[in-house]
Amino acid sequence: MSLLRVDDLRVRFTTRRGPVQAVDGVGFTLERGEILGLVGESGSGKSQILFALMGLLPENATLDGTIEFTGSGPTMVFQDPMTALNPYLTIGLQIAEALPKGLDPATRRARIVELLTRLRIADPGARIDQYPHQLSGGMRQRIVIAMALAAAPDLILADEPTTALDVTVQADILDLFRAERRDHGRALLLVSHDLGVVAGLCDRVLVMYAGRIVEEAAVDDLFARPGHPYTRALLATVSSLAAGDSELATIPGAPPDLGLPIAGCAFAPRCAVRIERCIEARPAFRALGPGHRAACHLTKTPGTES
Amino acid sequence: MTLLSLHDVSVRYRLAGGVLTAVDRVSLEIAAGETLAIVGESGCGKSSLGRAVVGLTPLAAGRMSWRGQDIATLDPAARRDLKRHIQIIFQDPLASLDPRMTVAEAVAEPLAVFEPKLSRAERSRRVAAMLDQVELPAAIADRLPHAISGGQCQRVAIARAMILGPELLVCDEAVSALDVSVQAQIVNLLQRLQRETGLSLLFISHGLSVVRHLSRRVAVLYLGRVVETGPVAEVFAAPAHPYTKALLSAVPIPDPIAERDRHRIILAGDPPSPAHPPSGCVFRTRCPDAIALCAEAEPTAMALPHGGRVSCHRYEPSGQAPAPGLFKEDPLGTN
Structure with a gap:
């Protein structure tokens, strides 16, 4: 049985301008010890999926669909460690909140020091009594991760956990997630817009566009054989930067207004290869290979004629 | 001009x-x-x-x-x-x-x-x-x-x-x-x-x-100081300063296969506060190559063959080890 199973998840916000469909029928599974990436541009709904899983959606949101989770957790790591930490509490007290109740003070302190050591925080015995403002950005994010790990979760949800950090510090934080998976079998659902981070950390990737998953693949397959035109356009932008093209590849147009109903494929208005059917009918997933599928009318499943 | x-x-x-x-x-x-x-x-x-x-x-x-x-x-x-x-x-x-x-x-x-x-x-x-x-x-x-x-x-x-x-x-x-x-x-x-x-x-x-x-040209800053300058292609292909090397090696590559082979230089600790910079070379507290001299004296800028400069006591003009990481053979470059 999968650690996490999400089926036909829908998140709709009621706003003054009318309803906004932020997540529009998303389904996926996540296995124990797996690192799954959720990529897409701003407003594609990736963070809302994490909020839905944590039960943190705001009051004006309506949630539909099924979420089955069998394990401890999940816990969540946010992008900005400064807003995730309470400025008035010491590091030790904040981590203690996430530890099991009823531990005696000495054991509790020992557990916190052990967590801080695991996160490679120098001098944990002194850090435990400090306040967030006394720490660097990278160290604060490690504290946030320590809070997420304190409950020994089977699944960690991380929303752009390294985006606010410097690149040398980011590398260190990504290593921590790898170690938690390797040593404790913890699964990670990583939201990121950085395809470099995703390439280096994830086993599998879901590509989101306008609240929908448009492609799902093992990380190697996604980068080697992207199936959906949106994924291809996204990767072309990135590789054109790496290749030193004089003019960078771009995706013309802008994402659709999620306050308006989308009848066909959400990417169709910007798609270079769209046909009439793309405007009219929402494409179903088609298999491109084992564990690899894309929601595109033009996808040819290997070995079949469509 | x-x-x-x-x-x-x-x-x-x-x-x-x-x-x-x-x-x-x-x-x-x-x-x-x-x-x-x-x-x-x-x-x-x-x-x-x-x-x-x-x-x-x-x-x-x-x-x-x-x-x-x-x-x-x-x-x-x-x-x-x-x-x-x-x-x-x-x-x-x-x-x-x-x-x-x-x-x-x-x-x-x-x-x-x-x-x-x-x-x-x-x-x-x-x-x-x-x-x-x-x-x-x-x-x-x-x-x-x-x-x-x-x-x-x-x-x-x-x-x-x-x-x-x-x-x-x-x-x-x-x-x-x-x-x-x-x-x-x-x-x-x-x-x-x-x-x-x-x-x-x-x-x-x-x-x-x-x-x-x-x-075309780049200057690398660390804690308020220019540690290395030069033409982008040369600096990224063969960084001379240990900080530039670490910085370049830390950049994730959007390619899972290249990512698995990437050699990363992990820097110890976090950057010090600019309010309390270390003595001598400002990078020495995180530098994998630091020696006693680095704490004592501030390095002066030395000219590099490509016309740029580097400020590092450990820099040796000849016989340099090839730069690790992302830009090893300058795969990103056109030149």
């Missing part, structure tokens, strides 16, 4: 507990029409440097020259004129635009300040032409910043900076907050403006791939 040169420029801030030196004796030159990149991590002083160049932050020490003339010796009229020639755009375009000013008003405002005698019709014509030049549809001229996208906001900020016909545009993390496809559009726009107007760019960024794409 040299447009702007900085000689031993320092920027300091007074804090409750003392003085923070954000930029420490930095010397750089920007030629007309070229792009100089400033790279480095949080707290390295790159934004303070950019703000000092446009006059938003005073120099605590050092000299700045424009076309060979010391800016401090300029008369008030010439100094005012210089503000037209040096413009800046920031990371968060929404925060840098007045929320109550329409797109057209925001772009027209610099004209109202610097060319007050312009007729209303002529001003509108200039604004319309500028919006067209940054590829914004005329239909958004009457919208407010919150009603347009982030990429469009950054185009408005660029239009506002470009309408006075500047010769130098400082871009402080100008594409860092944008989605990757929008980022590419803005980078293309900056390059086109540069081709069309001969504009120089001071491109401040922590995004090394974009820097590689846009710039």
Whole structure:
């Protein structure tokens, strides 16, 4: 049985301008010890999926669909460690909140020091009594991760956990997630817009566009054989930067207004290869290979004629 | 020819507990029409440097020259004129635009300040032409910043900076907050403006791939000091300073196979606070190659074969080990 199973998840916000469909029928599974990436541009709904899983959606949101989770957790790591930490509490007290109740003070302190050591925080015995403002950005994010790990979760949800950090510090934080998976079998659902981070950390990737998953693949397959035109356009932008093209590849147009109903494929208005059917009918997933599928009318499943 | 040169420029801030030196004796030159990149991590002083160049932050020490003339010796009229020639755009375009000013008003405002005698019709014509030049549809001229996208906001900020016909545009993390496809559009726009107007760019960024794409020369800052300079292609292919090596090796590569083979230099600890920089070489507390000398004496800048400079006691001019990581064989490069 999968650690996490999400089926036909829908998140709709009621706003003054009318309803906004932020997540529009998303389904996926996540296995124990797996690192799954959720990529897409701003407003594609990736963070809302994490909020839905944590039960943190705001009051004006309506949630539909099924979420089955069998394990401890999940816990969540946010992008900005400064807003995730309470400025008035010491590091030790904040981590203690996430530890099991009823531990005696000495054991509790020992557990916190052990967590801080695991996160490679120098001098944990002194850090435990400090306040967030006394720490660097990278160290604060490690504290946030320590809070997420304190409950020994089977699944960690991380929303752009390294985006606010410097690149040398980011590398260190990504290593921590790898170690938690390797040593404790913890699964990670990583939201990121950085395809470099995703390439280096994830086993599998879901590509989101306008609240929908448009492609799902093992990380190697996604980068080697992207199936959906949106994924291809996204990767072309990135590789054109790496290749030193004089003019960078771009995706013309802008994402659709999620306050308006989308009848066909959400990417169709910007798609270079769209046909009439793309405007009219929402494409179903088609298999491109084992564990690899894309929601595109033009996808040819290997070995079949469509 | 040299447009702007900085000689031993320092920027300091007074804090409750003392003085923070954000930029420490930095010397750089920007030629007309070229792009100089400033790279480095949080707290390295790159934004303070950019703000000092446009006059938003005073120099605590050092000299700045424009076309060979010391800016401090300029008369008030010439100094005012210089503000037209040096413009800046920031990371968060929404925060840098007045929320109550329409797109057209925001772009027209610099004209109202610097060319007050312009007729209303002529001003509108200039604004319309500028919006067209940054590829914004005329239909958004009457919208407010919150009603347009982030990429469009950054185009408005660029239009506002470009309408006075500047010769130098400082871009402080100008594409860092944008989605990757929008980022590419803005980078293309900056390059086109540069081709069309001969504009120089001071491109401040922590995004090394974009820097590689846009710039000819790069200066690497760490804790307020320039640790290495040189042509981008050479510096990224064979970094001479241990910090530059670590920085380049830490950049994730958008390719899972290359990522698995990547050799990363892991730096010990976090960057020290610029309020309390280490003695000697500022990088020594995290440097894998540090020796006793590094704590005692500040390294002087040494010339590199490609014309750049490096400040490191451990640098040996010949027989260098090849640079690790991302840019090993310069796979990103065209040259």
